[in-house]
Amino acid sequence: SVTGSGVYNWYNDSVGGVSLQTGTSYTSSFTQSDTLWVEDKNTEAKTIGPAASLYRDGVNDSKYYLSFSTTSRMTLNAVTAYFNALTSQVVTVELWNANATVLLQSKTINVTATGNVTAVELNNLNFQLDANTTYQLSTSPANYLRVDTYGSNYISYPADFGEIIIIGNSAASNWYPSFYDFQIEIPTYNCSRTPVMVTQFCPNENPLAIN
Numbered sequence: 001s002v003t004g005s006g007v008y009n010w011y012n013d014s015v016g017g018v019s020l021q022t023g024t025s026y027t028s029s030f031t032q033s034d035t036l037w038v039e040d041k042n043t044e045a046k047t048i049g050p051a052a053s054l055y056r057d058g059v060n061d062s063k064y065y066l067s068f069s070t071t072s073r074m075t076l077n078a079v080t081a082y083f084n085a086l087t088s089q090v091v092t093v094e095l096w097n098a099n100a101t102v103l104l105q106s107k108t109i110n111v112t113a114t115g116n117v118t119a120v121e122l123n124n125l126n127f128q129l130d131a132n133t134t135y136q137l138s139t140s141p142a143n144y145l146r147v148d149t150y151g152s153n154y155i156s157y158p159a160d161f162g163e164i165i166i167i168g169n170s171a172a173s174n175w176y177p178s179f180y181d182f183q184i185e186i187p188t189y190n191c192s193r194t195p196v197m198v199t200q201f202c203p204n205e206n207p208l209a210i211n
Contacts, residue, residue: 076129
């Protein structure tokens with residue numbers, strides 16, 4: 001068992017594989033000695049980036065990309081974006097490589113229009129971001145995402161928000177594609193899997209359970 005609380009995954013190999021169980025202890029039956037590995041999976045959740053309340057006004061006449069880089073490994077769970085006042089739409093949030101030539105991950109979300117420019121929290125993205133990597137963020141179809149033409153009032157490029165550095169955009173240097181309130185999870189651990197030895201002293205007796 002693990003001393004402490006939080007999320008720990010158990011594996012039967014030192015790298016890769018599928019988690020056998022999640023928890024501070026692992027219970028199973030063994031007919032012989034074996035080795036398990038336990039991995040700390042605890043994370044810290046935070047919201048970073050410009051606040052959605054900063055949005056003023058803008059346009060939506062093309063497909064725009066927001067370019068950003070990461071300083072640590074993280075999961076991007078949600079982001080708030082402003083959309084135009086069209087009827088309800090199915091929108092795809094897209095994560096691209098640095099040049100926007102390779103689509104890395106995407107998530108399709110139903111956006112309900114209110115008749116006005118709408119701030120929408122795009123949840124359950126689960127985008128896995130590597131450390132020290134540049135990405136571009138966009139939505140499809142084109143013409144739905146608003147771009148704040150007053151962006152220079154609250155952001156200048158590059159804008160350092162700690163785990164994410166916003167580099168620029170594909171529109172204009174004083175504009176801002178309306179992605180706000182990046183909800184991320186950052187690993188709080190910095191170690192490899194720890195081996196746990198399971199020793200069967202009496203192989204002819206009942207199977208051994210580790211707990």
